[in-house]
Amino acid sequence: MFWVLAAVPFFLFLFSGSALSQSTPNRSIEWFPCTLDIEGTPSTCGTLAVPLDYTEQGSERLLNLSLIKVNATKEPFKGSVMFNPGGPGYPVRSILAGRSGEFFLNGTGGNFDLISFDPRCYDSSVDLQNILLLTPLSSLSSDTAVGTAWAYKRTLAETCYENRKDIGDLIGTAFVARDMMQIVDALGEDGMLRYWGFSYGSVLGATVAAMFPDRMDKVVLDGVLNLHQYYAGRDVEQLIAADESFNGFIEACVSSPETCILAREGITAQTLSTEINQLLETIKYRPLGLGSNNTNDVVEYDLTEGLIINGLRTPSTSWPALAGYFDAILKRNLTAYHEFRDTLLGGSISAAFAVDANPGIRCSDVSLRTDNLTGLLPLIEEFQNTSRFGGGILAVAQPITCAQWRFQAKERYEGDFQVQTKNPILLVGSPFDHITPLASAQNHCSIGQPSLCTYKAIREYFINGTLPDTGTQCDPDVTDFGKSSSTLSKRAAQDSEDAVLLNAALSVSQDLLQRFRLF
Numbered sequence: 342m343f344w345v346l347a348a349v350p351f352f353l354f355l356f357s358g359s360a361l362s363q364s365t366p367n368r369s370i371e372w373f374p375c376t377l378d379i380e381g382t383p384s385t386c387g388t389l390a391v392p393l394d395y396t397e398q399g400s401e402r403l404l405n406l407s408l409i410k411v412n413a414t415k416e417p418f419k420g421s422v423m424f425n426p427g428g429p430g431y432p433v434r435s436i437l438a439g440r441s442g443e444f445f446l447n448g449t450g451g452n453f454d455l456i457s458f459d460p461r462c463y464d465s466s467v468d469l470q471n472i473l474l475l476t477p478l479s480s481l482s483s484d485t486a487v488g489t490a491w492a493y494k495r496t497l498a499e500t501c502y503e504n505r506k507d508i509g510d511l512i513g514t515a516f517v518a519r520d521m522m523q524i525v526d527a528l529g530e531d532g533m534l535r536y537w538g539f540s541y542g543s544v545l546g547a548t549v550a551a552m553f554p555d556r557m558d559k560v561v562l563d564g565v566l567n568l569h570q571y572y573a574g575r576d577v578e579q580l581i582a583a584d585e586s587f588n589g590f591i592e593a594c595v596s597s598p599e600t601c602i603l604a605r606e607g608i609t610a611q612t613l614s615t616e617i618n619q620l621l622e623t624i625k626y627r628p629l630g631l632g633s634n635n636t637n638d639v640v641e642y643d644l645t646e647g648l649i650i651n652g653l654r655t656p657s658t659s660w661p662a663l664a665g666y667f668d669a670i671l672k673r674n675l676t677a678y679h680e681f682r683d684t685l686l687g688g689s690i691s692a693a694f695a696v697d698a699n700p701g702i703r704c705s706d707v708s709l710r711t712d713n714l715t716g717l718l719p720l721i722e723e724f725q726n727t728s729r730f731g732g733g734i735l736a737v738a739q740p741i742t743c744a745q746w747r748f749q750a751k752e753r754y755e756g757d758f759q760v761q762t763k764n765p766i767l768l769v770g771s772p773f774d775h776i777t778p779l780a781s782a783q784n785h786c787s788i789g790q791p792s793l794c795t796y797k798a799i800r801e802y803f804i805n806g807t808l809p810d811t812g813t814q815c816d817p818d819v820t821d822f823g824k825s826s827s828t829l830s831k832r833a834a835q836d837s838e839d840a841v842l843l844n845a846a847l848s849v850s851q852d853l854l855q856r857f858r859l860f
């Protein structure tokens with residue numbers, strides 16, 4: 342696998358906005374010591390009051406954004422870089438305050454302050470954990486599952502509507518883009534945005550670039566999603582690489598006998614693939630009970646699919662655990678099964694999905710709405726056809742949820758719009774990008790599989806504004822099965838700073854994986 346870097350001077354883009362208040366803010370960020378109680382990177386917290394509803398002319402109603410800043414460590418100071426790790430809806434402050442902050446500081450060169458902020462109204466989220474937990478994880482593996490998922494997601498949509506009428510239409514991506522420019526204004530630097538966004542963060546970055554093209558300095562879109570499909574609520578393209586990644590997993594395992602537990606003597610990709618497919622069939626139609634007496638458990642198919650699609654995103658950190666998970670089931674070892682399942686699940690339920698922020702932002706952004714499940718079936722089938730592992734799970738989390746959503750963001754994207762940004766934007770994508778220039782898979786942003794060449798290109802872009810040649814390809818520096826890579830050891834011997842950076846990248850990948858799932 343390799344990374345493709347491309348510089349794009351402009352976007353072809355969908356945009357439609359209403360008349361908006363253009364008042365220049367006269368508000369400043371209030372900075373204070375963080376009380377997040379997270380170990381990792383020294384950081385400063387802040388708040389900035391921004392308009393609650395940008396479509397309300399002359400309104401005095403404000404919203405306090407919760408900010409975080411990681412200070413630059415090098416002179417000369419070159420300004421601030423804003424950062425979004427995806428989701429949508431992740432509590433970004435806790436990410437930067439953790440181990441990720443230092444890594445991204447290095448990743449941008451050390452001369453920039455890193456700034457980010459939690460989703461709008463995140464602090465005041467009504468805890469909908471109960472209703473979300475009551476919704477069974479579904480990969481739509483039986484013919485009754487679509488109806489069940491549809492009904493559960495309707496109850497979620499209704500509950501969110503009844504509980505969040507105050508803000509349900511005020512948290513969409515266009516407002517967040519305006520929030521970012523309010524922060525740029527309040528920082529009082531050069532009035533330009535510098536930004537690094539992953540996955541959904543690429544949608545936010547492209548949106549702010551289309552809305553404020555003259556105010557873009559350096560913008561990196563990493564793990565680019567298809568914008569048109571995102572806003573239409575029909576993002577099947579995020580899945581195009583998933584099944585190929587699974588084949589990649591099998592091949593990498595077979596060629597890494599020292600780290601892949603499934604790689605027995607003489608095994609081929611073909612036999613391993615057959616073995617795992619048979620195992621999946623068994624789990625699906627004749628679920629396995631493991632253990633005995635009071636310690637037992639049933640291996641569930643839907644969960645297994647969820648663990649596969651989630652784990653495929655981060656080869657260097659999750660593939661060994663995925664291999665361990667299959668091996669435990671093949672060996673009927675309950676202890677090992679629990680161990681690897683919990684590693685892949687990341688312990689507790691992720692904060693992002695225990696609240697309403699994720700569907701709240703995505704579903705209010707997208708235009709797809711219907712109360713007719715029959716009419717939605719072709720799209721659901723398209724999701725399923727695109728990936729045998731992620732299709733069902735993401736169909737439930739996205740179209741099945743969003744089609745029934747009761748809020749529509751007050752400002753959102755609809756018509757065609759063409760923009761030339763002041764400076765070129767850097768796209769970082771996967772080998773599968775050949776399908777369309779802006780097509781990529783959510784499971785392929787640069788932290789999924791660390792590559793020094795990619796990080797150096799990004800750093801050089803931020804520091805010097807130098808762009809790699811369009812189509813530049815970078816190889817990963819860590820093997821799919823973890824850090825025992827001979828490349829990494831070789832580099833460690835050659836250049837300890839590079840080795841530190843690669844190790845930090847691995848730990849960030851683990852950190853993000855452990856806390857944020859796709860389902």
Ligand SMILES: *[C@@H]1O[C@H](CO)[C@@H](O)[C@H](O)[C@H]1NC(C)=O
Nearest residue numbers: 364365366367368369370527
């Ligand atoms: C902005 O705020 C400062 C102090 O907070 C005040 O002195 C100044 O007059 C304000 N400017 C405007 C245009 O309101």
Ligand SMILES: *[C@@H]1O[C@H](CO)[C@@H](O)[C@H](O)[C@H]1NC(C)=O
Nearest residue numbers: 372382383384385411412413
């Ligand atoms: C970051 O810099 C600001 C201003 O220079 C300072 O007040 C703050 O204490 C610094 N934060 C940390 C965590 O060192």
Ligand SMILES: *[C@@H]1O[C@H](CO)[C@@H](O)[C@H](O)[C@H]1NC(C)=O
Nearest residue numbers: 371388389390402403404405
């Ligand atoms: C924002 O925070 C300030 C204190 O920092 C508080 O006085 C104000 O009421 C808050 N505004 C809102 C809308 O919550």
Ligand SMILES: *[C@@H]1O[C@H](CO)[C@@H](O)[C@H](O)[C@H]1NC(C)=O
Nearest residue numbers: 631632633634635636637638
């Ligand atoms: C089954 O588990 C119970 C409780 O842990 C224990 O008391 C009992 O002896 C166990 N039975 C066998 C056959 O192991």
Ligand SMILES: *[C@@H]1O[C@H](CO)[C@@H](O)[C@H](O)[C@H]1NC(C)=O
Nearest residue numbers: 669672674675676677678680
């Ligand atoms: C089952 O897995 C556990 C944890 O990985 C391991 O310690 C144990 O030896 C395994 N048991 C068997 C019978 O292989």
Ligand SMILES: *[C@@H]1O[C@H](CO)[C@@H](O)[C@H](O)[C@H]1NC(C)=O
Nearest residue numbers: 711712713714715716717718
């Ligand atoms: C639902 O959609 C299907 C397929 O598009 C259509 O045939 C049917 O008439 C629709 N039902 C209603 C009640 O609109």
Ligand SMILES: *[C@@H]1O[C@H](CO)[C@@H](O)[C@H](O)[C@H]1NC(C)=O
Nearest residue numbers: 718719720722723724725726
């Ligand atoms: C999905 O795949 C099946 C089997 O190949 C095919 O019959 C069906 O038309 C496909 N559906 C969509 C929406 O692409």
Ligand SMILES: *[C@@H]1O[C@H](CO)[C@@H](O)[C@H](O)[C@H]1NC(C)=O
Nearest residue numbers: 450797800801802804805807
């Ligand atoms: C930026 O350019 C200078 C001068 O060409 C060079 O020495 C430096 O290494 C570059 N910095 C980065 C991060 O590439």
Ligand SMILES: *[C@@H]1O[C@H](CO)[C@@H](O)[C@H](O)[C@H]1NC(C)=O
Nearest residue numbers: 443444447451838841842845
């Ligand atoms: C960041 O860079 C500094 C040197 O510039 C190095 O000492 C530190 O270990 C690096 N940290 C990470 C996480 O890469």
